[in-house]
Amino acid sequence: MFYRKKTYEIDPDRLEMFNDFFHQYLLPNQLKHGAELVGRWTTEDRRKIHAIWAYKSREDYERIERRVRHDELHARAQKRRAQLPPFFHSSREEFLTATGDYHRPKHIVSAAGVITNDEGHLLLVKTFWRADTWELPGGQIELGEALENAVKREIFEESGIVVAVDGLTGVYKNLKKDILTLVFRGRQVGGRLRISEETQDVGFFPNDPHVLDQLVTRPHLRARIRDAFERPPIPAISFHPSSP
Structure with missing residues (x-):
């Protein structure tokens, strides 16, 4: 498996706004095209959000990202984001590979x-x-x-x-x-x-x-x-x- 870790520096007062935006636009679009969300967390001071996504390979990640960006839901998300106050200051991503399989099978x-x-x-x-x-x-x-x-x-x-x-x-x-x-x-x-x-x-x-x-x-x-x-x-x- 191939993993992507996305980190956002956020305004603590706008955490819920960001969460709502994520659940309404970002998550459905990613899941629709085959990405798997491992988990999404905020730090105790609510100033950072970390999300880890799983893919079969880097090629799978790149294919999914192309489809996400051409999807109608992505355009709707960009339009909606322009209507909202900024809810994060910066973002960065890292790519990870697993050192072993530590998960039980699940459906x-x-x-x-x-x-x-x-x-x-x-x-x-x-x-x-x-x-x-x-x-x-x-x-x-x-x-x-x-x-x-x-x-x-x-x-x-x-x-x-x-x-x-x-x-x-x-x-x-x-x-x-x-x-x-x-x-x-x-x-x-x-x-x-x-x-x-x-x-x-x-x-x-x-x-x-x-x-x-x-x-x-x-x-x-x-x-x-x-x-x-x-x-x-x-x-x-x-x-x-x-x-x-």
């Missing part, structure tokens, strides 16, 4: 929902980092969060729709990024459509294969929707062990 686990309304129309969202396609709403499951709560939370955050969950319809793995996605069936029980910081558009669409093929342009995303309607949902249960 990212996410949840997505195949949600219909009373008319049987399907809920889809369009994100800023996959603007070429509509897709199911969803996102990463937080540590300690029940599966059903995770999919309800993500759908509400991305679309404004409140849902009831009927069960699990499929499990999918992205081998390149080691992301495991659990897809659930559910139905709208409240809420109103709205966009969010993650979604540029949201809507309910007829559950028609010809319509969905035009909207959902990535085959693996279409397969998740098809699977959800072709098989009954099964239970997905979260529990707290009664003993250590």
Whole structure:
């Protein structure tokens, strides 16, 4: 693995502003193109931020950086930064190579929902980092969060729709990024459509294969929707062990 350490000298009073900017613009753009964030820290006096990113090689880093800088989200970030007060004074970066593998294997686990309304129309969202396609709403499951709560939370955050969950319809793995996605069936029980910081558009669409093929342009995303309607949902249960 190849690592990049980025250090910012910051104004302590603007740490939260910088954090918000990072989480809304910088992080999604890097993750979209394949970078992995090892961690991000601030010093005790809040005057420095350190971030370490991981790549397969220097060539991988250079390829990702080119894509990041040509992405629409990068242009939006530059425009937004020009509207904000300066939140760091200077920055520098170093490149590191590991002396060994000290990490346990891990996966990212996410949840997505195949949600219909009373008319049987399907809920889809369009994100800023996959603007070429509509897709199911969803996102990463937080540590300690029940599966059903995770999919309800993500759908509400991305679309404004409140849902009831009927069960699990499929499990999918992205081998390149080691992301495991659990897809659930559910139905709208409240809420109103709205966009969010993650979604540029949201809507309910007829559950028609010809319509969905035009909207959902990535085959693996279409397969998740098809699977959800072709098989009954099964239970997905979260529990707290009664003993250590």
